[in-house]
Amino acid sequence: MSWPVGTQCVAKKNHKKPKCGELLYYKGDLTEGIYLAKHNSTGEEGFINATEVRERKAIQVNSSLSLMPWFHGRITGSEAVRKLQPPEDGLFLVRESIRHPGDYVLCVSVSAKVVHYHVIYQDNKLTIDNNLFFYNLIDMVEFYSQNQGFIATRLLKPKTKTGTKSAELKLSKTGWLLDINKLTVRERIGEGEFGAVYVGDYMGQKVAVKIIKCDVTAQAFLRETMVMTKLQHKNLVRLLGVILDKGLHIVTEIMEKVLHLKVLQSRGRSVVSVGQLLQFALDVCEGMEYLESLKLVHRDLAARNVLVSDNNVAKVSDFGLTKVHSKTPDNAKLPIKWTAPEALIKQNFSTKSDVWSYGILLWEIFSYGRQPYPTMNVTEVKKMVEDGYRMEAPEGCPAELYSVMRVCWEQNPRRRPSFHKLRHKLEEEISKNNTSPAASMRGAQ
Template sequence: MATKRWVPGTQCVAKNDHTKPKAAELAYRKGDILTIVEIGTGKGVYKAKHNKTGEEGLISASNVREREAIRIDPSLSLMPWFHGKISGPEAVNKLRPMEDGLFLVRESIRHPGDYVLCVSFAGEVIHYRVIYRDNKLTIDNAQFFYNLIDMIEFYTKNKGAIATTLQKPKQKEGTKSAEAELSKAGWLLDIEKLTLGESIGEGEFGAVYEGEYMGQKVAVKNIKCDVTAQAFLEETTVMTKLQHRNLVRLLGVILHNGLHIVTEFMAKGNLVNFLRTRGRSVITTNQLLRFALDVCEGMEYLESQKLVHRDLAARNVLVSSDNVAKVSDFGLAKVDSKTADNAKLPIKWTAPEALKKEKFSTRSDVWSYGVLLWETFSYGRQPYPKMSLKEVKEKVEQGYRMEAPEECPPSVYTLMRACWEADPGKRPSFRKLRDKLKRELPTCDTATGS
């Protein structure tokens, strides 16, 4: 069977140890993640970078396998041991044949809102009531936890107030352990190797920190609430499938204190702040066009993967140290398109049909891209200045469109207007937009900064 040639950027997992490399070869251990840097001269030989040590050297394709994307599977669970509302006797039945440390968690029927940890020990099942107090969970009023994931992690390592450490989860029928799947595919990172720095942002679902993982600078989103973490799991599996120079790259996840999503670090922050803090005197029109093209290429790739972003805006575009713009939070694009949650929709960026009938599509992303172009060429101004959200909604519906930003090239304003066609079918695709933007950048070498 002919092996597929890997392109630079492909991530691979080592199948065995290679601890005594010859000259120019890379040393690694089984399970290490290596990134292909370039195709080597020999057959099946590649130059690769070790994701942990940062060292580069030659590897043989036969010693590694490609890091797989994780299949989106609704049965994948961060809490496979959670059985929902079942009674005590049902829990006892599920924990047979009994072995010390076999456990499950259920919702308490007698005390709604509380949980019960059921543990098999010395031939019987002990039921520990888990009380919800001040937004935290506790069994003994001494140890407190943010969520069930934390609690189980603690009692797996410490006996604490219970009869035995938790040894073996009793999985709920029809669920698969997300931890096992992530680990098998090479996406589970080690908490011990992560150093967290200061908070660099507060997302809707948790804080984002700067950090270091194996000597590499990273950004870490921490989601503590277990229900939200479970919802994010699906989005994270989407991210394992996507690799593009203009999308922020997922490096892996850590299961500890909820869910940590670890991505590449983007030194220059988000595009809005980048533009606002530098302004016209520093950033040329050519650089603005480059950013616009970067975002367009990232979105064209998402379009090719049939994914809808739903929240494309300059605040969700990050800038790398070498000025490459990358779309972020694309993995957090809602998978179901029935969000009746209009309150949370970014009204100034959302297409009229998405606001009105919740019809999200690549073409509604194109509308948002038009607004992002306006933000970019106005150097980070708030769109629809001085208008309330209610006014924006009504006026746009009646056909109002924003004027061109000051000194914006007329051809770019024409693109914005095309993105804001009332009929989604008349809006250009990202592919068309990319071709037009490339024509705007004739003097620029479009491969710079890669």
């Protein structure tokens, strides 16, 4: 094998009776390293048979990958019949209902005919028979693929829409699809606009689970998971895998604290020193420098998207808006108070627009978690910033750090520093504070 040190691998079969020095693992388990490997869940180390594992590869961001390749959108019943030819029992597709806007139609081939089942959307759930209700189309198709229920035959073969590919198949082949039966979901720890986040347990490992039940939103968040498969850095929240069951489950390493709420606002100046704030800032900068090296733009860098581990390491999360350097517009809802002027006005996103956001994040950190532009609404912020307004330094903020914020907020993106240069500047400031990056903050609990 020529895989580099630290390669993540997926077990292809069970190894339940290890000999002395060998690692115990089961099919689907993750290991890190070849030959002498570390189990990602148990932390145990031992030798493995390299022929019994396969490399876990990153997934390229691909708009053709779909969680619902059998969904054909707004087509007529006669078009659906044409697509389901030649006849084959269990061949199916789902389309939008033209006669009943907001509803769907499940079209199934059986006994050389196509049966159209009206899928009613009511009370935020879907039903065919007013007996069984589903959170989304993914949930419904999964059920009728395993159970005949009310319909004439089980759903045996999806008719894929032209130009789409199965995301589930891709996730499975690359080793990122996890087993729902090995996941235990526990208490809820957060809830956002798109879904809830829970503490969970996956094969003995404590994890965070983001559950997205809306199928359209789940498809949008598929992009986030594809981006995360290629990210391996100590200051980025690590993706463990994805589960497709009653929606999309994104399983990541557990991070107990949110930077601006749980650490800064609750503990404040009396507990968190300037040196500790500097280390938080450096952690984020190093994670962003890594994204910079991959030519990836985060587009939603803010304190709310920075999480803190038990040993007080800050890590960047929420890669749902991440994309490569691009001037191509999209319909993403942008966080105006954190977004650079050229990105708001012309949709010009780059590492330098992330640097602007990083300047806002620094203001959040050194104001101990205050909301940026505290007296303005988003409309006022957009106009004032375009006219050259910049926030004043937070109370007690060192002048050197405020100067870093100001250079991040240069109107001309080319005059803003890279994250590489920002990292060196922060390391200098930590040195001036006589603060050890390894000890100053890591021991603060």
